[in-house]
Amino acid sequence: MGCIFSREAADQGDIRDTIQAREIDKRIAQQSTAEKKVQKLLLLGAGESGKSTIFKQIKVLFQTGFDDSEKKNYTSVVHANAYQSIKILLDGLQEFSESEQEKYTLLPENKAIGEKLTEIGNRTQQPPLTEELAQQIEALWKDPAIQASYLRANELQLPDCASHFLNDIHRLAQPDYVPSKEDVLYARVRTMGIVETEFSPVGETKKRGELYRLFDVGGQRNERRKWIHLFDGVTAVIFCAALSEYDQTLFEDESSNRMIETKELFEWVLKEPTFEKTSFLLFLNKFDIFEQKINKVPLNTCEWFKDYKPLTSGQAEVENAYGYVKTKFEELYNESTPPDQRLDRVFKVYKTTALDENLIKRTFRLVDEVLVRQRLMDAKML
Numbered sequence: 001m002g003c004i005f006s007r008e009a010a011d012q013g014d015i016r017d018t019i020q021a022r023e024i025d026k027r028i029a030q031q032s033t034a035e036k037k038v039q040k041l042l043l044l045g046a047g048e049s050g051k052s053t054i055f056k057q058i059k060v061l062f063q064t065g066f067d068d069s070e071k072k073n074y075t076s077v078v079h080a081n082a083y084q085s086i087k088i089l090l091d092g093l094q095e096f097s098e099s100e101q102e103k104y105t106l107l108p109e110n111k112a113i114g115e116k117l118t119e120i121g122n123r124t125q126q127p128p129l130t131e132e133l134a135q136q137i138e139a140l141w142k143d144p145a146i147q148a149s150y151l152r153a154n155e156l157q158l159p160d161c162a163s164h165f166l167n168d169i170h171r172l173a174q175p176d177y178v179p180s181k182e183d184v185l186y187a188r189v190r191t192m193g194i195v196e197t198e199f200s201p202v203g204e205t206k207k208r209g210e211l212y213r214l215f216d217v218g219g220q221r222n223e224r225r226k227w228i229h230l231f232d233g234v235t236a237v238i239f240c241a242a243l244s245e246y247d248q249t250l251f252e253d254e255s256s257n258r259m260i261e262t263k264e265l266f267e268w269v270l271k272e273p274t275f276e277k278t279s280f281l282l283f284l285n286k287f288d289i290f291e292q293k294i295n296k297v298p299l300n301t302c303e304w305f306k307d308y309k310p311l312t313s314g315q316a317e318v319e320n321a322y323g324y325v326k327t328k329f330e331e332l333y334n335e336s337t338p339p340d341q342r343l344d345r346v347f348k349v350y351k352t353t354a355l356d357e358n359l360i361k362r363t364f365r366l367v368d369e370v371l372v373r374q375r376l377m378d379a380k381m382l
């Protein structure tokens with residue numbers, strides 16, 4: 001009896017297991033069909049090229065945006081960015097004053113403030129930004145020596161958000177300060193690890209609305225070994241290259257030019273065997289800074305662009321220089337992609353300013369069109 005009972009129980013158990021197994025198989029099948037509809041996009045590029053800013057714009061443009069509590073979470077980052085920026089400019093004075101003492105010396109009334117803010121900048125935990133501290137930061141920011149140091153920002157590792165926050169330091173010090181959407185986009189936090197999100201640039205409810213899963217990674221050298229875990233099944237790589245970095249060195253290695261690093265990194269990902277059929281969308285980013293810089297710092301400062309000859313000046317020169325840089329990247333793509341492979345993947349270049357909401361919206365609509373067309377071609381439907 002016991003034996004029969006246990007056989008029956010075993011049989012029932014087997015049936016249950018089989019039903020469960022079938023259910024799991026069904027779920028997996030459903031899941032993978034669902035997964036197939038989601039296109040995987042990777043944001044790649046060197047440190048500070050603007051990947052996370054694009055990632056934040058996706059939240060602003062195609063998701064719920066940042067609510068007040070999410071914005072408030074950025075307060076400490078914004079304050080840290082301001083303290084950090086003024087400290088880097090003060091450190092710059094030390095360095096530059098060795099050759100030009102007078103130009104790079106603070107006004108006598110700012111000397112003690114300079115020492116205080118250097119000390120605060122060195123702390124791991126900075127104090128809350130009070131009105132008194134904001135006044136002191138403002139006094140330093142207006143000091144001719146700090147302004148001279150700012151003009152040589154490319155020789156320092158000054159974050160691009162510095163002037164946005166330092167110009168508006170009193171607003172940031174208000175007791176009821178809540179970072180604005182712009183502040184959130186400007187706030188600089190180095191990415192460590194991997195973050196992901198899902199979005200649709202034309203709205204998920206629309207019939208042809210494609211769903212994308214976008215991954216953001218850290219771009220600095222020590223972060224790149226994590227990238228490889230994401231390389232399978234990628235529809236497209238959005239490669240961010242900061243146009244403005246041609247006269248800057250790397251944060252993690254001050255002997256390397258940022259643009260040369262970007263060139264080598266782009267070449268490396270193009271040649272990555274798992275990306276044989278992956279499309280490449282190159283975002284030539286930070287165009288706003290490039291525009292300001294190009295008439296002050298010649299493009300041929302960078303070794304990769306050494307044969308560039310400025311032809312004009314003003315806006316025409318900006319476009320001329322941009323066209324040259326774009327061509328250099330296109331040549332790199334063609335050199336790194338054998339002709340037969342060029343049919344399997346799309347390569348498009350976009351001029352971007354990650355902070356510009358409308359431009360990023362338009363860019364993602366274009367990206368979507370390109371990727372939908374490519375998918376239909378792959379399915380022989382076009």
Ligand SMILES: Nc1nc2c(ncn2[C@@H]2O[C@H](COP(=O)(O)OP(=O)(O)OP(=O)(O)O)[C@@H](O)[C@H]2O)c(=O)[nH]1
Pocket residue numbers: 045046047048049050051052053054159160161185186187188189190191192217218219220240285286287288289352353354355
């Ligand atoms: N002016 C300007 N600033 C930008 C632009 N794109 C990004 N930034 C700023 O540049 C800084 C760095 O941008 P991030 O998006 O953090 O760079 P990242 O590529 O994610 O850097 P890692 O996480 O270190 O790889 C931030 O302060 C951004 O606000 C742009 O097009 N124009």
Ligand SMILES: [Mg+2]
Pocket residue numbers: 051052053189190191216217218219
């Ligand atoms: Mg980042």
